[in-house]
Amino acid sequence: MLAKPTQAVWSQLIIHAVFILITIVMLVPFALVIIISFSDEQSILHNGFRLIPDQFSAKAYHYFLKTPDTILRAYGVTIIVAVIGTCISLILTSTMGYVLSRKDYGLQRATSFYVFFTMLFNGGLVPFYILVTQILHLKNSIWALIIPGLLSPFYVLIMKGFMSKIPTEIIESAKVEGAREWRIYMKMILPLSKPALATLGLFILFNYWNEWFNALLFINNEQLVPLQLLLVRTMNTLDFITSRPEFATAMVSLNVDMGDFPKTSAKFAVAVLSAGPMLLVFPFFQRFFVKGLTIGAIKG
Amino acid sequence: MTTNIRKRTPLKLMSLLAISSAIAIAVTGCGSNNSGNNASSSNNAAASNNAAASDNAGASDNAAASDDAASTDKELKPVELTWYYPQNKANPDLQLVNDAVNKITEEKINAKIKLMPIDFGTYEQKMNTIVAANEETDIIWTSNWLFKFDQNQKKGVFQPLDDLLKNEGQQLYQTMEEKFWNDAKMDGKIYAVPNYQISATRVGLVVQKRFADKYNLDINAIKKMEDIEPFLKQIKDNEPGIVPFGTTRGFYTGYLYNIDPKGPVYKDDATFKVLPDVTNEMKDNFKLVHSWYTKGYINKDAATLKNAADAYNKGNTAVWFDFTGKPGSEVEFKAADGGNDVVLVPLAKAVFSGAASTLNAISRTSKNPERAMKFLELVNTDKELYNTLVYGIEGKHYAKTTGNFIKINQDAGYFTNTDWIFGSIINEYLPEGSPADKLEQTGKVNAEGEVSPLTGFVFNTDPVKTETANVKAVNDEYYAGLATGTLDPEKYLPIYEEKLKKAGSDVIVAERQKQLDEWLKANGKK
Numbered sequence: 001m002l003a004k005p006t007q008a009v010w011s012q013l014i015i016h017a018v019f020i021l022i023t024i025v026m027l028v029p030f031a032l033v034i035i036i037s038f039s040d041e042q043s044i045l046h047n048g049f050r051l052i053p054d055q056f057s058a059k060a061y062h063y064f065l066k067t068p069d070t071i072l073r074a075y076g077v078t079i080i081v082a083v084i085g086t087c088i089s090l091i092l093t094s095t096m097g098y099v100l101s102r103k104d105y106g107l108q109r110a111t112s113f114y115v116f117f118t119m120l121f122n123g124g125l126v127p128f129y130i131l132v133t134q135i136l137h138l139k140n141s142i143w144a145l146i147i148p149g150l151l152s153p154f155y156v157l158i159m160k161g162f163m164s165k166i167p168t169e170i171i172e173s174a175k176v177e178g179a180r181e182w183r184i185y186m187k188m189i190l191p192l193s194k195p196a197l198a199t200l201g202l203f204i205l206f207n208y209w210n211e212w213f214n215a216l217l218f219i220n221n222e223q224l225v226p227l228q229l230l231l232v233r234t235m236n237t238l239d240f241i242t243s244r245p246e247f248a249t250a251m252v253s254l255n256v257d258m259g260d261f262p263k264t265s266a267k268f269a270v271a272v273l274s275a276g277p278m279l280l281v282f283p284f285f286q287r288f289f290v291k292g293l294t295i296g297a298i299k300g
Numbered sequence: 301m302t303t304n305i306r307k308r309t310p311l312k313l314m315s316l317l318a319i320s321s322a323i324a325i326a327v328t329g330c331g332s333n334n335s336g337n338n339a340s341s342s343n344n345a346a347a348s349n350n351a352a353a354s355d356n357a358g359a360s361d362n363a364a365a366s367d368d369a370a371s372t373d374k375e376l377k378p379v380e381l382t383w384y385y386p387q388n389k390a391n392p393d394l395q396l397v398n399d400a401v402n403k404i405t406e407e408k409i410n411a412k413i414k415l416m417p418i419d420f421g422t423y424e425q426k427m428n429t430i431v432a433a434n435e436e437t438d439i440i441w442t443s444n445w446l447f448k449f450d451q452n453q454k455k456g457v458f459q460p461l462d463d464l465l466k467n468e469g470q471q472l473y474q475t476m477e478e479k480f481w482n483d484a485k486m487d488g489k490i491y492a493v494p495n496y497q498i499s500a501t502r503v504g505l506v507v508q509k510r511f512a513d514k515y516n517l518d519i520n521a522i523k524k525m526e527d528i529e530p531f532l533k534q535i536k537d538n539e540p541g542i543v544p545f546g547t548t549r550g551f552y553t554g555y556l557y558n559i560d561p562k563g564p565v566y567k568d569d570a571t572f573k574v575l576p577d578v579t580n581e582m583k584d585n586f587k588l589v590h591s592w593y594t595k596g597y598i599n600k601d602a603a604t605l606k607n608a609a610d611a612y613n614k615g616n617t618a619v620w621f622d623f624t625g626k627p628g629s630e631v632e633f634k635a636a637d638g639g640n641d642v643v644l645v646p647l648a649k650a651v652f653s654g655a656a657s658t659l660n661a662i663s664r665t666s667k668n669p670e671r672a673m674k675f676l677e678l679v680n681t682d683k684e685l686y687n688t689l690v691y692g693i694e695g696k697h698y699a700k701t702t703g704n705f706i707k708i709n710q711d712a713g714y715f716t717n718t719d720w721i722f723g724s725i726i727n728e729y730l731p732e733g734s735p736a737d738k739l740e741q742t743g744k745v746n747a748e749g750e751v752s753p754l755t756g757f758v759f760n761t762d763p764v765k766t767e768t769a770n771v772k773a774v775n776d777e778y779y780a781g782l783a784t785g786t787l788d789p790e791k792y793l794p795i796y797e798e799k800l801k802k803a804g805s806d807v808i809v810a811e812r813q814k815q816l817d818e819w820l821k822a823n824g825k826k
Contacts, residue, residue, distance in 0.1 A: 125429060125432075126429065126432045126433050129429050129432075129433045130433045130434075133433065133435065134433070134435075216422055216425070216426060217426065217429055220416060222390050222392070222394075225390075232422075233419045233421060233422060235421075236419065236420075236421025236422055237388065237389065237419045237420050237421040237422075238421075239421065
């Protein structure tokens with residue numbers, strides 16, 4: 001009788017140890033990113049990356065945050081684009097996926113192929129640019145950041161795959177009960193597809209959050225520059241200037257001492273600044289999946 | 301209902317599978333998707349560039365026709381011109397400055413200018429897209445190092461300016477010597493307006509003034525590198541903690557030894573014989589540096605420093621070598637070496653280094669090329685307009701002090717620090733601290749600058765790609781060590797030469813000679 005509890009304690013200890021180790025392995029790189037972003041550039045140069053640097057410094061953040069209204073506006077633009085974009089995109093993806101998943105839709109195969117085709121072939125950068133600027137006239141508009149990412153054929157196909165697993169009988173029985181298509185879609189299909197909506201919603205949100213290339217192409221108005229473009233631009237220009245002797249003297253008269261500039265820690269600060277908010281969002285979504293999954297399981 | 305619930309169980313299980321597989325697919329799918337997209341988009345960009353080029357060629361006829369129609373119309377209609385150029389960062393007050401610029405231009409040429417600054421880091425990418433999409437633009441900044449002039453001219457991005465210069469831009473044409481315009485020529489036609497700035501290099505030494513004064517250094521007596529050695533000895537003996545001579549890549553350059561590096565050939569050699577990688581002058585140079593290094597005149601980390609400024613930016617270096625010799629660089633060096641005054645000691649004649657490093661061209665897609673030319677003329681001749689572009693609005697972004705000097709307020713919302721982007725620096729106000737004769741000096745050095753007879757010769761490395769890469773690898777290994785004196789040339793120079801030979805340096809020299817001969821023949825110089 002005595003042996004058993006100790007055995008249980010031991011096995012529990014081992015299990016705990018294993019999980020603690022796994023957690024540490026996952027957390028350390030993450031902590032390292034944050035710590036490096038707060039390290040002094042010189043101590044990085046001399047000692048490499050360390051969990052406890054010789055000297056802490058918030059210079060990198062100071063560089064990015066010295067004009068707070070710029071970066072706050074950029075956050076604002078990104079959040080607006082991400083939220084609006086994700087909502088509209090989910091509506092479009094789910095409606096399209098649903099239509100494609102209905103076996104009684106006559107052109108199902110043809111439409112699926114049409115969607116699939118765009119995954120393999122696209123017009124390329126320049127026609128895309130011409131379409132947005134010269135036909136849709138979206139240059140310098142916030143819609144240039146939203147519209148191009150609204151519908152991803154890949155997500156439509158995932159959605160279709162998920163929805164075609166919903167038994168047709170549900171739809172039929174709802175029809176028998178007198179529900180019209182809209183009601184079926186809103187009251188039956190969408191709630192049943194919550195897990196897929198949450199997953200794809202998260203991906204779409206990430207895509208919008210990380211998008212900067214469209215902004216680079218279409219946005220000249222400083223008021224509409226999203227966060228990622230602001231950071232990419234800052235880093236690019238810094239790399240560009242520091243790597244070119246033509247600018248060595250220019251930087252001198254700018255009173256920026258390049259030897260002292262937190263180049264490495266700035267990169268990590270960028271990572272923290274851009275990824276931070278997403279880390280807060282993720283657990284929210286995660287709870288969503290788990291909930292969607294477990295309710296069904298318990299009831300069964 | 302019960303059937304429903306029962307049916308939902310497998311559904312939920314399936315959904316778990318679906319999600320996990322969806323995540324897996326999406327994650328991998330995203331990755332490959334992106335790379336695929338990037339690759340295809342760059343291909344597309346290249347392809348469509350060509351397409352756009354041919355389109356442009358076709359369209360230019362039409363444009364030319366409509367130009368004629370416009371020029372018969374004497375009355376100047378109000379137009380808006382767009383101007384793309386790179387900048388260090390976005391300026392919050394750009395619109396204010398743009399308005400001030402418009403006020404000047406509307407009055408003088410009845411045109412509004414839309415300033416379109418783009419960050420240096422993204423300029424090339426963004427301009428390539430704009431150009432490939434045939435977007436209507438008027439003036440595009442270009443150069444031989446960013447958004448390259450020659451490549452884009454070949455794509456047909458710019459339009460020839462000869463007629464425009466003759467009709468609208470005579471005054472502009474006269475502001476610069478012919479050697480400047482020659483650098484903006486392709487196939488015998490002018491395609492861009494050079495921004496007049498320092499376009500000559502004059503190699504020399506930079507000496508901290510406090511030491512030069514203390515040891516009564518006679519600057520005029522220094523004619524070659526060896527002449528500075530006694531001074532270095534004085535520093536070494538009497539100034540502990542001071543590095544007598546700071547360097548990163550040594551100071552071997554053909555300009556010191558009467559060699560034209562464009563070949564490289566001896567300047568007085570009428571046969572234009574291409575010199576080998578290791579010349580006798582280089583051997584002597586390496587020996588001299590090594591003797592300095594062993595005597596302790598040179599910083600110990602010379603061979604491993606990356607940036608030229610690392611040699612002097614701590615303020616404890618007495619003398620260093622400067623490859624550019626730009627007038628006004630005293631101020632810049634002072635700011636860079638910890639606030640110590642310096643004197644420049646030129647060691648060779650100024651050499652014209654070309655004006656293609658900053659140009660403004662008129663786009664093929666411009667609907668108003670005459671007005672764009674008028675604007676370029678105005679930028680390069682109108683003091684008020686030019687300084688508004690460079691420094692912003694007087695009283696807000698800068699304040700006039702005495703004479704031509706101004707005090708810049710860097711945090712006022714408009715600070716470019718790129719006078720060379722906009723136009724001729726001859727019209728600029730001088731920031732406080734610049735030497736009063738900066739502009740005269742610039743003019744003088746530019747005028748004095750010798751034009752190499754080989755200007756225009758560009759060595760095409762394609763036939764010797766492998767050899768070039770191999771030679772580069774050898775240079776990466778040995779050059780810095782030898783040129784800074786860290787390695788003993790007695791021992792390592794033969795090894796270096798041997799390795800260069802193995803890497804194929806002779807093949808490169810032969811190829812260079814072949815191309816140079818062809819070029820000389822084609823240009824009637826031989």
